Amino acid sequence: MEAAILTENLTRRFGDFTAVQDVNLRVETGQFYGFLGPNGAGKSTTIKMLTGLMAPTSGRMQILGVDLATHMVDVKRQIGVVPEGMALFGRLTGSEYLNFVGRMYGLDRTTAAQRAAELLEFMELTDHPKTLITDYSHGMQKKLAMAAAVIHGPKVLFLDEPFEGVDAIASNTLKAMLQRMISRGATIFLTSHVLEIVERLCTHVGIINNGRLVAQGPLDDLRVSTADEASPGERMSLEEFFLKTVGGPRTAAQELSWLG
Amino acid sequence: MAGLAPDSREQLRAVATLRWRLVLNSLRSVRGRMNLVSRSIAGLLVTAAGLGGAFALGATAWELTRTHKLEWLAAFFWIVFLFWQFFPVMATAFTQNIDTSALLRFPLSYKTYFFVRLAMGTLDIATALGLFWSFGLVIGISAAAPRLIPWAVVAVLGFIVFNVLLARAIFVWIEHWLSRRRSREIMGLLFFVLMIGFQFIGPALDHYAKKPTGQRFGYVAKLVPVQRALPPGLSASVIAAAGSGNASGLLGPLALLIAYSGAALALLHLRLRQQYRGENPEGNAASTATAEDAAIRPGWKLPFFSAPVSAVFEKEVRYFSRSGPMLFTMIMPLVVILLLWGGRKSFLQHQSEFFFPIGAGYCLLVMTNLVYNSFGGDGGGIQSFLMAPITFRQVVFAKNLAQFAVLVVEVAILLLGVSLIYRPPHPVFLVLTFCWYLFAAPINFGVGNLLSLYSPKKIDYAVFGRQRASETTIFASLGVQLVVMGIGAFAIFLGYHYDNYWLGTLILAVLAIPAITAYLILMRRIDAIVMTRREVLATELCKA
Numbered sequence: 034m035e036a037a038i039l040t041e042n043l044t045r046r047f048g049d050f051t052a053v054q055d056v057n058l059r060v061e062t063g064q065f066y067g068f069l070g071p072n073g074a075g076k077s078t079t080i081k082m083l084t085g086l087m088a089p090t091s092g093r094m095q096i097l098g099v100d101l102a103t104h105m106v107d108v109k110r111q112i113g114v115v116p117e118g119m120a121l122f123g124r125l126t127g128s129e130y131l132n133f134v135g136r137m138y139g140l141d142r143t144t145a146a147q148r149a150a151e152l153l154e155f156m157e158l159t160d161h162p163k164t165l166i167t168d169y170s171h172g173m174q175k176k177l178a179m180a181a182a183v184i185h186g187p188k189v190l191f192l193d194e195p196f197e198g199v200d201a202i203a204s205n206t207l208k209a210m211l212q213r214m215i216s217r218g219a220t221i222f223l224t225s226h227v228l229e230i231v232e233r234l235c236t237h238v239g240i241i242n243n244g245r246l247v248a249q250g251p252l253d254d255l256r257v258s259t260a261d262e263a264s265p266g267e268r269m270s271l272e273e274f275f276l277k278t279v280g281g282p283r284t285a286a287q288e289l290s291w292l293g
Numbered sequence: 294m295a296g297l298a299p300d301s302r303e304q305l306r307a308v309a310t311l312r313w314r315l316v317l318n319s320l321r322s323v324r325g326r327m328n329l330v331s332r333s334i335a336g337l338l339v340t341a342a343g344l345g346g347a348f349a350l351g352a353t354a355w356e357l358t359r360t361h362k363l364e365w366l367a368a369f370f371w372i373v374f375l376f377w378q379f380f381p382v383m384a385t386a387f388t389q390n391i392d393t394s395a396l397l398r399f400p401l402s403y404k405t406y407f408f409v410r411l412a413m414g415t416l417d418i419a420t421a422l423g424l425f426w427s428f429g430l431v432i433g434i435s436a437a438a439p440r441l442i443p444w445a446v447v448a449v450l451g452f453i454v455f456n457v458l459l460a461r462a463i464f465v466w467i468e469h470w471l472s473r474r475r476s477r478e479i480m481g482l483l484f485f486v487l488m489i490g491f492q493f494i495g496p497a498l499d500h501y502a503k504k505p506t507g508q509r510f511g512y513v514a515k516l517v518p519v520q521r522a523l524p525p526g527l528s529a530s531v532i533a534a535a536g537s538g539n540a541s542g543l544l545g546p547l548a549l550l551i552a553y554s555g556a557a558l559a560l561l562h563l564r565l566r567q568q569y570r571g572e573n574p575e576g577n578a579a580s581t582a583t584a585e586d587a588a589i590r591p592g593w594k595l596p597f598f599s600a601p602v603s604a605v606f607e608k609e610v611r612y613f614s615r616s617g618p619m620l621f622t623m624i625m626p627l628v629v630i631l632l633l634w635g636g637r638k639s640f641l642q643h644q645s646e647f648f649f650p651i652g653a654g655y656c657l658l659v660m661t662n663l664v665y666n667s668f669g670g671d672g673g674g675i676q677s678f679l680m681a682p683i684t685f686r687q688v689v690f691a692k693n694l695a696q697f698a699v700l701v702v703e704v705a706i707l708l709l710g711v712s713l714i715y716r717p718p719h720p721v722f723l724v725l726t727f728c729w730y731l732f733a734a735p736i737n738f739g740v741g742n743l744l745s746l747y748s749p750k751k752i753d754y755a756v757f758g759r760q761r762a763s764e765t766t767i768f769a770s771l772g773v774q775l776v777v778m779g780i781g782a783f784a785i786f787l788g789y790h791y792d793n794y795w796l797g798t799l800i801l802a803v804l805a806i807p808a809i810t811a812y813l814i815l816m817r818r819i820d821a822i823v824m825t826r827r828e829v830l831a832t833e834l835c836k837a
Contacts, residue, residue: 086679087828109682118835120676122608124615129608132592136604137681142591165615181677 035098037062037189037220038083043092045078052078054244055092060222060237062097062188065215067235067252068224071279075244076224077117080193083222084114096189110139113187115195119178123167127158127177130166131184138185145184152180156206171198179207183214190214192223196230208234232271242279301405308396308409324748324765324829331764335418343422347429354433358441363533369430370452370525377423377456381464403569410565414461427453434532444535444543451550452528458557465564521546524553598694601683605691606698612670613699619663649711649718650726650785654778656703657733660696664741665770666762667692668834669752675834685823686816693738700734725784725798731805733777735812740773742815746826749833780804 038060045053053075060066070076081087083094085105094101096108114120122130128149135145153159156176166174175198182190190211196204211221211234225231231238232252239249248255256268269277319325350369357365396409427449434445520526527546534543593607594600613619667689668675678688704726711718718726750763762770784797823830 081831084680086676086831088824106682106684109680114676114680116676116680118673118676118831120673120680122612122674122677123672124612124670125608129592129611133604133608134677134681136592136600137677137683139600139682142594142600146591 035062036060036095037064037097038066038222039095039098040083041093043079043082043094044090045075045082045087046090051244053082053089053241056241056244056246058239058246058249060220062220063215063218064237065211065221065235066223067231067238068222068241069228069231069238069275070224070241074241074279076241077193079241080114080191080222080224081116084112084116084191085109086116110185111187112189112191113182113185114191115175115178115182115193116191117193119174120181121166121174121178124165126163126165127153127169127180128162130177131180134181135184140185148184152184155210156180157203172200172203175199176203176207179210183210187219189220189222192221194225195223196225196227204230228271228275238271240275240278248274248278301402304401304405305408312413324763327748328764331768334768335764339418339421340425343425346422347425347432349429350426351429351433351436354430355437356433358434358437358536361536363434363536364529366430366434366532367520367526367529370528371520373423373426373430374452374456374525376426377419378460378463380419381417381460403566406569407562407565410465411457411461411561414464415457419460420457423456424453438536441532441535445532447547448528448531448535448550451531451547451554452524455524455550455554455557458554458561462557462560462564465561465568469564469567522549524550527553595694598691599687601681601687602691602694605678605688606695609692609695610698613663613695616670646719646722647785648715649708649722650729650781652707652711653704653726653730654733654781656700656707657730657737658774658778660700660737661770661774662762663699664693664696664737665744665766666748666750666752667696667741667745668749668830669745669762671834672751673835675830679823679827679831684820686819689742689819690816693742696738697734700730704730719794721788721794721798725788725794725801728798728801728805729777729781729784732801732808733781735805735808736773736777739808739812739815740769742819743822744769746819746822746830749830751834751836 036059038058040056040058043053043056043058044051056075056079058079068076068079078087082089083096083101085101085108097111099108099111101108122133125133131149131152132142132145135148136142140148156179158173158176158180161169161173166177169177175195179192179195182192195207199207208230215221223231223235235252237250238252238255240247252271253268256271256274316329320329350373353369354366357363396406401409431442431445431449435442521530527550530546531543531550534540534546593603595603595606598606668678671678678685681688708718708723744762744766748763748765748769750766752762781801784801785794786797787800788794788797
């Protein structure tokens with residue numbers, strides 16, 4: 034099966050600092066892939082490279098079998114992205130923004146307008162038709178960014194912390210939408226700090242720590258393979274697996290005596 | 294500072310340290326170092342202009358003091374006053390309104406907040422020059438009559454305090470009004486009423502010019518008490534009264550000057566107090582779209598252009614139309630028409646053929662903010678452009694197209710105005726201006742595109758005074774404008790000298806060829822440039 038996302042020795046340096054080193058990702062088509070790591074581990078840098086927002090220092094990337102460096106526009110046509118900064122134009126209304134994004138991805142005007150209306154309805158953003166995006170709450174902006182990422186029906190979806198700041202009701206709506214996309218054959222690459230969400234949604238997981246990919250594979254396999262050391266036959270929770278893989282919880286060497 | 298509590302002093306020190314650290318940290322990048330160089334050059338130029346003006350004003354004050362014509366000092370106080378108050382509003386490209394709202398989350402006392410807003414807001418060119426020139430006046434007066442030093446110092450200090458407070462008050466209130474749609478519309482209406490009012494200046498001057506000399510002096514004499522009752526006149530009156538040894542006569546003007554400063558302080562306090570309490574409507578009412586925007590309609594389709602170009606064009610036009618400060622800047626060329634109308638019966642009518650080219654040049658000048666930092670207002674939206682499956686050339690081209698459309702509208706209004714007020718420009722001046730645009734617009738757009746990519750700076754279209762590009766960009770754009778304006782002026786001069794304006798037109802038409810070629814070559818390279826600049830663009834524009 035052709036990999037939806039494939040990287041070979043993907044590396045990114047900022048001066049002397051190496052943010053991502055020799056990362057070899059393989060995400061098959063139709064997988065819901067959770068990309069985890071502590072703060073500053075290299076998740077956002079990786080996602081930026083995979084979506085063409087940042088150039089790698091070295092290494093190769095293929096999306097749906099197409100080389101990103103040489104066919105960037107072709108790749109972009111097939112992917113949807115909710116980047117770290119959400120990429121919104123604050124002084125447009127939600128419908129104007131979705132219309133804009135739709136046409137940027139090659140939809141004709143009527144289709145873009147229709148899909149914009151449907152997405153606003155689906156995301157429950159129709160109560161604020163006159164409000165500019167800059168006045169949306171953080172959660173509303175996240176929903177709009179998600180709507181913009183899927184308006185053209187991408188085959189691969191990259192989501193950088195998509196549930197951050199989204200309320201429980203909206204979160205459920207988004208999860209349902211993402212699962213429907215997976216069932217229709219799309220591939221989703223997601224980063225999140227909320228391990229429960231990843232555990233519930235993702236079929237596969239990759240963990241990056243200090244710029245290096247330290248674990249990758251089906252979620253169930255990873256939990257079993259490491260659990261046998263402690264208690265054979267039992268599965269670890271994703272949180273336990275994550276903490277074990279990236280070095281465990283830090284024990285406070287000293288108490289903050291001044292903290293009430 | 295004496296009245297501030299110890300923790301307030303510590304907070305002020307922390308804010309000052311923060312500003313200093315920001316400057317130091319900005320030097321880590323090449324762009325930051327270039328900005329520092331530009332800022333240093335700007336500082337030298339301002340110092341030169343300040344010292345030059347101070348010397349001229351000082352020499353004049355010295356002469357007036359020596360010849361006992363101290364009441365004439367009022368004219369020079371008025372010049373300084375008008376510059377101090379009008380320059381920051383008219384030239385927002387040189388004005389910076391630092392966002393201090395983030396400070397409100399700290400336990401700052403109102404006094405500290407007020408002080409920070411006042412101190413940071415006064416670090417601008419108008420205040421620097423105003424201070425230089427005011428001290429020039431003091432030195433001139435003091436050199437001619439040392440016994441006047443105390444009163445000159447007091448009067449000028451009062452004048453400075455009033456100007457500083459009034460300038461900040463005007464700024465924060467305009468910022469407030471422009472951020473609300475309803476009051477923005479009222480401001481627009483007031484502006485047009487003001488324009489119509491100005492139209493009576495010309496006829497009024499004509500009317501009074503026809504009067505006998507004695508009668509004219511009579512009218513001027515009537516104006517003198519009015520100006521004396523206003524702060525610049527009051528400052529001069531204090532010094533004049535001290536000069537004539539009339540100690541009791543100076544107390545009245547001084548008290549009134551202090552009262553004016555108090556009124557300006559109250560105005561400033563009123564607005565800053567609202568901000569301090571969190572009654573800050575910036576970005577709320579301002580960002581309310583009209584009812585028709587609510588309906589989901591298909592986007593615009595420009596004939597002959599691709600869907601992405603149409604989409605970006607539409608987005609740009611919507612941004613312009615929703616930005617009070619941008620509209621305020623763009624309306625400025627209409628001031629040219631207003632001035633022309635005012636002078637239509639004066640000596641200006643003999644030079645009317647030059648109005649259209651000069652006005653058209655001004656139209657291009659006011660576009661500087663927009664053209665030279667064209668991604669500044671997009672903020673995080675820049676990522677939308679970078680992620681879209683289109684060539685970046687299309688984005689840049691659409692932006693240039695929108696900017697050009699604004700220019701065309703402004704020039705068309707100017708042409709209509711000139712034609713109605715005087716007569717339609719002679720065809721040679723129409724063609725000359727057209728050829729100058731063919732030469733100047735591609736250069737401006739080309740260099741503007743490069744600087745937008747190499748020296749981007751996030752700006753806020755919603756808040757007055759937060760449209761200033763980086764120092765490097767300002768300097769480079771000024772350089773380009775000087776060159777293109779200079780070449781245009783030279784073309785007109787050649788035509789004037791040889792009494793054949795087709796000559797200058799031909800030169801501009803020839804120059805347009807390399808200018809357009811260079812623009813096209815640059816556009817072909819835009820995508821390659823963006824590939825190397827995308828990280829800087831995204832980092833700089835996505836900053837919180």
